[in-house]
Amino acid sequence: MESDPIGLAGGWNPYLYAEGNPLRFVDSMGLFSINISYYQGVGGSVNIAYSEGTWEISGKFGLGFGGGVTYSPFGTVSPHAKTTEPGYIYRTAIDAGVSTPFGGTSWRAATPNLFDYDPNGYYTELSPPEFGLEAPRGLSVSFSYGWEFGSYFQRALGLFDPTYSASCPVPAR
């Protein structure tokens, strides 16, 4: 057995991951994000991201051009999403990106999260042009500036993890 690779973010004892029973539970690893956007002068987008048990769901509205759908197998939650507690997100963000069925690229800049304000909490995120199965892909060209609202919380990816789902307690009626 080895320690949880997410380190102390998963709890103080890195050997207690997967509820202390690595044979029964599976510590769902993995990352992904899905983004749907439409801007024609004004518009909006929805982003769903998952990373190692933490979900982040946000909607953005503002000004921009373009739109489409992008799936990124290595997309991840934003630095504002804590991995140990739920919370809300409100920030201003600029996004630009191009996605094709074969690959794509994206760039984002965001202000600190208003609900957990840290003056140094602004961030930029860059995925350089990449092609292939592991690259972000879809059909999308967009540039936008706007305001983003959302939430993050922790839940294992039981939907795709039958071992975990079978082990989850069923609430009594």
Place this chain on the structure above:
Amino acid sequence: MKITTRRAAVLTFLVVASVTLFFFTQYSADNDPAGTAIAEYIRQNERVMEQAGTVVNADFVRRVSVGPNGPGGYRVYTFIVSGTKAKVTVVVRAESLDGEQPRERYSIESIDP
């Protein structure tokens, strides 16, 4: 020539795509000295070697910069690492340390199969 809504939309797409692609082609992981140093750090890291074997290739996937450049801020680099034993996703955190001579400290945040 009359510019229809459809033409305007196509033109907008083309302009946005061109500008965005131009911006991104200006970036190269090889031009980021920290990115190169981190790739080398990954190659020599024991934890990575334990899971992936000898590192054959480290592909840069994403860089997230949080806060200011220098002390107080940090960057997180994601690499897909192909080794002789396995292919893993390695996330490395880079932070600047205060001192007479500015320097950076790297640490492995996660290694996912």
